[in-house]
Amino acid sequence: VIYESSQTAVIVFVLFVGAVLGLSFHLGRKAKSAQGYYAAHGQIHWFVNGIAFAGDYLSAASFLGICGMIAFFGYDGFLYSIGYLAGWVVALFVVAEPLKRMGRFTFADALDAKFGSRGIKLAAAISTLVVSIFYLIPQMVGAGALVKPLLGFSHVQGVLLVGVIVILIVATAGMVSTTWVQFIKGSMLVVFCAILTVLIVRRGFSTSPEVDGKVFHQFARLPAGAFDGKPGFSVVPEQGAWKGKPYLRARDDATGLVRVWRREAGELTETQTVVTQTDAAGKKAVMVNGLPQGRGPGQSDLHPVGNVTKLPGGVPATGPLGPAEFFAVLQESEVLVWGSDKILETLDGKPVDTVIYFQKPTSGASLLIPGGSPTFAGLQKHQFFPKLDFLSLMLALFCGTASLPHILIRYYTVKDQDAVRKSTVVGIASIGFFYVLTLYLGLGAMTGGTLDVTNNNMSAPLLAKGFGDLPFAIISAIAFTTVLGTVSGLIMAASGAVAHDIMTNVLKMELTDHGKVRAGKVVAVVVGVIAMMLGVIFEKMNVSFLVGWAFNVAASANLPALVMLLFWRRTTKEGIAAAVVVGMVSSLGWILLSEATFKSVYGLDPALAPMPFSQPAIATIPLGFLTLVVVSLFTQKPRRI
Amino acid sequence: VSTSDPDVPSELAAHERATDRRNARYGLVLFAVYLALYGGFMAWNVVDPLGLARPALFGVNVAIVYGFALIGFALVLALVYMTLCRRPVRGVDKDPS
Numbered sequence: 148v149i150y151e152s153s154q155t156a157v158i159v160f161v162l163f164v165g166a167v168l169g170l171s172f173h174l175g176r177k178a179k180s181a182q183g184y185y186a187a188h189g190q191i192h193w194f195v196n197g198i199a200f201a202g203d204y205l206s207a208a209s210f211l212g213i214c215g216m217i218a219f220f221g222y223d224g225f226l227y228s229i230g231y232l233a234g235w236v237v238a239l240f241v242v243a244e245p246l247k248r249m250g251r252f253t254f255a256d257a258l259d260a261k262f263g264s265r266g267i268k269l270a271a272a273i274s275t276l277v278v279s280i281f282y283l284i285p286q287m288v289g290a291g292a293l294v295k296p297l298l299g300f301s302h303v304q305g306v307l308l309v310g311v312i313v314i315l316i317v318a319t320a321g322m323v324s325t326t327w328v329q330f331i332k333g334s335m336l337v338v339f340c341a342i343l344t345v346l347i348v349r350r351g352f353s354t355s356p357e358v359d360g361k362v363f364h365q366f367a368r369l370p371a372g373a374f375d376g377k378p379g380f381s382v383v384p385e386q387g388a389w390k391g392k393p394y395l396r397a398r399d400d401a402t403g404l405v406r407v408w409r410r411e412a413g414e415l416t417e418t419q420t421v422v423t424q425t426d427a428a429g430k431k432a433v434m435v436n437g438l439p440q441g442r443g444p445g446q447s448d449l450h451p452v453g454n455v456t457k458l459p460g461g462v463p464a465t466g467p468l469g470p471a472e473f474f475a476v477l478q479e480s481e482v483l484v485w486g487s488d489k490i491l492e493t494l495d496g497k498p499v500d501t502v503i504y505f506q507k508p509t510s511g512a513s514l515l516i517p518g519g520s521p522t523f524a525g526l527q528k529h530q531f532f533p534k535l536d537f538l539s540l541m542l543a544l545f546c547g548t549a550s551l552p553h554i555l556i557r558y559y560t561v562k563d564q565d566a567v568r569k570s571t572v573v574g575i576a577s578i579g580f581f582y583v584l585t586l587y588l589g590l591g592a593m594t595g596g597t598l599d600v601t602n603n604n605m606s607a608p609l610l611a612k613g614f615g616d617l618p619f620a621i622i623s624a625i626a627f628t629t630v631l632g633t634v635s636g637l638i639m640a641a642s643g644a645v646a647h648d649i650m651t652n653v654l655k656m657e658l659t660d661h662g663k664v665r666a667g668k669v670v671a672v673v674v675g676v677i678a679m680m681l682g683v684i685f686e687k688m689n690v691s692f693l694v695g696w697a698f699n700v701a702a703s704a705n706l707p708a709l710v711m712l713l714f715w716r717r718t719t720k721e722g723i724a725a726a727v728v729v730g731m732v733s734s735l736g737w738i739l740l741s742e743a744t745f746k747s748v749y750g751l752d753p754a755l756a757p758m759p760f761s762q763p764a765i766a767t768i769p770l771g772f773l774t775l776v777v778v779s780l781f782t783q784k785p786r787r788i
Numbered sequence: 789v790s791t792s793d794p795d796v797p798s799e800l801a802a803h804e805r806a807t808d809r810r811n812a813r814y815g816l817v818l819f820a821v822y823l824a825l826y827g828g829f830m831a832w833n834v835v836d837p838l839g840l841a842r843p844a845l846f847g848v849n850v851a852i853v854y855g856f857a858l859i860g861f862a863l864v865l866a867l868v869y870m871t872l873c874r875r876p877v878r879g880v881d882k883d884p885s
Binding site for chain 2: 222225226228229232233235236237239240241244245248471472474475478512513515516517518526527534537538541545564565568569571572575576579582583586713
């Protein structure tokens, strides 16, 4: 879909980012010492820190990814919400307070508090760096996807913009400004999404949702023989890559325009097509629904999608609904969701790539149970590995939160354990409330008539666009600061791992307090540049897939060491270092050798992948625990008699 | 408590250790409760996903009600934990605060 940047959106966006940067510079002047740069002097109020937890945690994956997944596939996206929130239970009840007691600036400090081992510091710092960078990639990819419709920028420009702003934030101020950016963003995100939810529920459902005063395009369904001998039309013969496919291509003899129809259950259903033709010089020409893509005469663009096709009682619209009634009505309705198919062929020696988006009328009841998305489709089939894959992902989400470095460092920005506890509870309240809203937002987007059939990451901002330009501008600006906030938190964590853990504690470089801060800033710039490059390289990858990687690696590498250090007296320093390394390497290795990576990253046949399923946590977390126990038992110090 | 009392630091430390141990115990019990609820839901997803389509409350299905309940229950347990942690620790003679 072609997006035109709106003036309101640009003004609101510039004001937002300007305010955030201004605040950052102002607060940054106060952070002169290492304690101030990395831990905000431990002086952040617990309530502010709690909301900042929400700011840190509700990343592009939560906001753009979950809403998009629900909008396209229904309930499955909400399983991510449940898993992400459940992770906070582990954080609060198991690791928060001991971690605060033991550490100073970073996760490695805490892990190493008892032993003073360089091996532990190095292993923990590397794991922090690896997890932070993996988590940074989807944020940068999300930023690129977001800026495109907002400002009309390309993906690369979007990534560069985020990278430069974040580097400015982190390199000028440190944890104080990062915390305040997160506080503002976290509270605005939750409040604005609550307002949007009220608007969605008050709007109810309609079979022809009106957006910007424009009539919603109703997609046609014709009888199977509609083009048989129809005057003025001819059917293109099925040949080449089209042979045996459930499609009929009808040519309008007067204009030469060819439209693709899908044969389904005795009907022909209207599709939307995007044809990309690459010439010898590598230049691409894009045709949409048979015409060159554009908004001018003789051009065409994709229709926005997402509507209810049948409502209970056959009414055309429900009018305002209650919060429970919203789901009850949807369960009794039929919704038009979309599937896609790809046909690759060569015409006159040039590769032609046709993507067909087709209608899938689906009952509301089946959209509101697990198993509707490709990710969790295995749940409704009697297959062992897809079910194990699901359990493994849910385990990774449950255990990963308490192991994420940018969340862990936030325990050091408050005064004491009591404040840690209170701020975590505030975090759980605000994050939990937001996750409840995600189901309304996602289903509102699914039925609001604004979806871009090619990109589910844009569903939440486009949903807001359905309510006018200003809500769109605000939600896009919030989404952008969401990315900014999470990226700055992650870069802070990575910077602490290198400058504090590796340079100062492992390499024993003698840095003054001022030098430590300067080193942290230099590292922040370097990590920021790496993140920008990866954000460009991984442009085409699914955001949720990448976030899944980060949670799996974080949970496998960090959680066994953290938990055993707290609850098993015979844990040794060798055991901890080994568990971190084995957990990190095994989970990374598993992901790199999994079916999903073979298919999405290497472009290889997924059947060649040696791993039976994609999410490693169910195997690699226990492996981390086992490694720690075995190595610790073999490295016990002799007891004094 | 007088600051010149030589027993104060060790008493303080003992009190803190006892508080930490007790809080950790509360945390683990509440964690186990939540783990059972979360694990139960995930097991249900795997064993009988279609069963989650049954209506539960106000015409809303089990999948949504259980999901919302898991989110709400996390907050309830967090508040219970906070309340429990505020109570004075038994078995320590003096409260140094």
